[in-house]
Amino acid sequence: MLRIGLRYSENGCCSRVLVAESFYRFLSTKTGRKLQDKVALITGAASGIGKATATEFINNGAKVILADIQQQIGQETAKELGPNATFIMCDVSNESDVSRAVDFAVSEHNQLDIMYNNAGIIGSNPPNIVDLDLALFDKDMSTNVRGAMAGIKHAALVMIPRGSGSILCTSSVSGVIGGMGTHAYSVSKFAVIGMVKSLASELCKFGIRINCISPFAIPTPIAMKHLSKIYAHLDAHKVEEIVNNLGVLKGAICEASDIANAALYLASDDAKYVSGHNLIVDGGFTSFKNLDFPAPDQVQ
Ligand SMILES: NC(=O)c1ccc[n+]([C@@H]2O[C@H](COP(=O)([O-])OP(=O)(O)OC[C@H]3O[C@@H](n4cnc5c(N)ncnc54)[C@H](O)[C@@H]3O)[C@@H](O)[C@H]2O)c1
Incomplete structure (x- = not known):
């Protein structure tokens, strides 16, 4: 071939x-670069997981288009990542922006090999159902769900004729079990995993793989902004410490680079037969629940 x-x-x-x-x-x-000459478009790439993934992809030989709603930070990030990074302003809740970003990748580099739908918001809905604001619910859905769906659609439009491609989406542990986030955020992230599984059934016929990554809590801007409202009396360092202490895996914390490594694996030929998968990067958190048995010496 x-x-x-x-x-x-x-x-x-x-x-x-x-x-x-x-x-x-x-x-x-030979070069050890897993994405040599590949072209990737990453949404929500101005900071956090998207930025870490762009860095990892570029280190592995890819050209990356960073698509984000934050123009200034996005441009600064692209500059920091060097000549293989280009920024494009894109609001994923606006289909024409997503279509324009895909067209831009193709016009700049003649191809699109990897589409990573990573942009997301936590939104400001309260955690209790009786106070749910449905307008805010729609906003979460339009970025987290509609935005990812638009990304898949427009990537598919250019990948199907080529008969190859790798699509990734960021869900969350909040999309794996309930009780990990606001209802609106959690529902949107469950939908992303469902979207990946549904789309895998069609895209496999065209040689296109689609997978999902579900990260654990990481103190990126999205999480820090959300938690800083809850812990308004604490400084950022303390809030970061709280996030880093949420996990179960002793001696390790979840970092954006862990998600970037997962994305590199799924985007590359290392995962050439992996599709429709949700790769949970949570140190085992959602895999078990310990039974709280009393210690033998505490019961008669
Ligand atoms: N940080 C965590 O704890 C955590 C855990 C699980 C899942 N996630 C998911 O990871 C993804 C990346 O988040 P992050 O942790 O890197 O946070 P982040 O705040 O660093 O990055 C999110 C990026 O998405 C961009 N964005 C928001 N709305 C957008 C829109 N409409 N169009 C384009 N870009 C938009 C933001 O400008 C920002 O740059 C999100 O989907 C988030 O839900 C994060």
């Missing part, structure tokens, strides 16, 4: 070359 590769000359000009699949794999193994 032949594959289109990108060759960049020293003056930055890009030309397309046909390489044999086996030779391509050989090159990737």
Whole structure:
């Protein structure tokens, strides 16, 4: 099988070359770069998980388009990540923005290999159902669910004719078990996992893989903003400490780089037969619940 590769000359000009699949794999193994010449579009890439993933993808040979609603931070991030990162302003709740971002990736690099629907919001709905604001619920759904669906649709439009591609979405542990977030956020993240499984059934027919990552709590801006309202009397360092102490895996904390590593695995040929999967990165948190037996010496 032949594959289109990108060759960049020293003056930055890009030309397309046909390489044999086996030779391509050989090159990737030789350089240790798992995404050599791949083009990725990552939404919500101005900070946190998206930024960490963009960094990891670029370190592995990819060209990355960072799509985000935060123009200034997004541009600064792209500058920080170097010439293989480009920023585009994109509100994922607006389908035409998503379509424009996909078109931009293709016009800049002639292809789109990886689409990572990562943008998300926690929203400001209260945790109790009787106070649920349905307008705020719709806002969560329009970013977290509609935004991811638009990303899948527009990536599929360019990936289906090529017969290849890898699509990723960020859900959450809040989409795996209840009680981990507000109802609106949790429902939206359950929907993302459902979306991935539903879409896998169609996209497999075109050689396109689609997978999901469900991270544990990480003190990125989204989490810090949400928790700083609850712990308004505490400084950011203390709130960060609270987040980092929520896990169950002794001696480790969940970091954005852990999610970036999961994304690299799922996006690369290492996961060439993995589709419709939800990779939970939570140190085991959602896998078990210990029975709280009293110690033998405490019962008669
Ligand atoms: N941090 C956590 O604890 C945690 C845990 C589980 C899942 N997640 C999920 O991870 C994803 C990334 O979040 P993060 O932790 O990196 O937080 P973050 O705040 O660092 O990043 C979220 C990014 O999404 C962008 N964004 C928000 N709305 C957007 C829109 N409409 N269009 C485009 N971009 C938009 C923000 O500007 C921001 O840059 C989110 O989907 C979030 O729900 C986060």
